[in-house]
Amino acid sequence: MAVSLRKGESVSLTKAAGDNGLSRVRMGLGWDVIKKRGLFGGNKEQSVDLDASCLLFDAGGTLLDQVWFRQLRSKDGAVQHTGDNLTGAGDGDDESIVVDLTALPPVVQSLVFVVNSFTGQNFSQIQNAVCRLVDERGGRELARYELSGSGSHTAQVMTKVTRGGDGWEMTAIGTPASGRTFNDLLPTIAQHL
Template identity: 60%
Template sequence: MAVNLQKGQKISLEKEAGGALSRVTMGLGWDVAKSGGFFGFGAKSQAVDLDASVVMFDESNRPVDVVWFRQLKSRDGSITHTGDNRTGAGDGDDEQIVVDLRTVPESVRSLVFTVNSFTGQNFSTVQNAFCRLFDTSNGKEIARYDLSVQGSHTAQIMAKLYRHNGEWKMHAIGENGSGRTFDDLMPLIVPHL
């Protein structure tokens, strides 16, 4: 059973997965909050384009690569974004980033996952937002983090995967921010590295 992470919580991926992991997927899902209408009748919803990104950092906490909707694969090939969802329509994950932990270069110490509202709406227009990490080989969910904190923020630093004593761990960061792309969050990410 997956761990429901709280802001700031850290877990060992292998302990939670029950063994060695080779590939994990970070899934991002959301629904657009309905607004207006009388008792829900005639409620309207407007498309919200949330974007998942992951920034790769080296031992000196310098960004070495990024995977996002404008670059769907890391230069080393270890991380792949499955594509941009611009509406949040449908059930389950709306965007996914697949990480092959075996081939992430040794020089990469941490992977920071972010979510941004590319269309600029704040998170009060979103509901049921989550990020989840699962074992790609069997679909078993390892951890889930609820992102649906209503508010005026347009972005969030979701989580960090990092190496510690030869093992991958996960830190649920959950820090709200503003900006349309991961680049706008870089000053907020640095203190978490």
């Protein structure tokens, strides 16, 4: 069962994962192509290219590394993007980013997960768009955001995972933004570090 958080609320991922602690998380992003009725009947499909990104920050809020469609692996190898889906075709998660929390160097204090519409459609147009954070070990959903119908924005800062004394803590952000890549979101992200 997913942890239901409102914007700004936090949950300890150590407690959420049980006594063994959380070691691997996956951000999953899924969506469908846009289906439009044609002028003379029939349906026409429009591809949508959403992108999942994970940004790695130090304690001072300096961007250390990023994993996105142009860099599928972090420099330390602890964060891996499974590949860029350009259309939204298919079932389940269309893009995923897997993070081995135990392999992250101590300098990495925060991970921020974001979603962008590279092709520019906004979330009022995109069908069945969902992003979620999953415990990779057990497959349990830790957090879920329904993006479809959420507004005319083209991006969202999803969540922040922060290193603490007792392990990792997740904070729901859910802030709408606009931009085609994570670079466009950096000013919005800075407000949450």
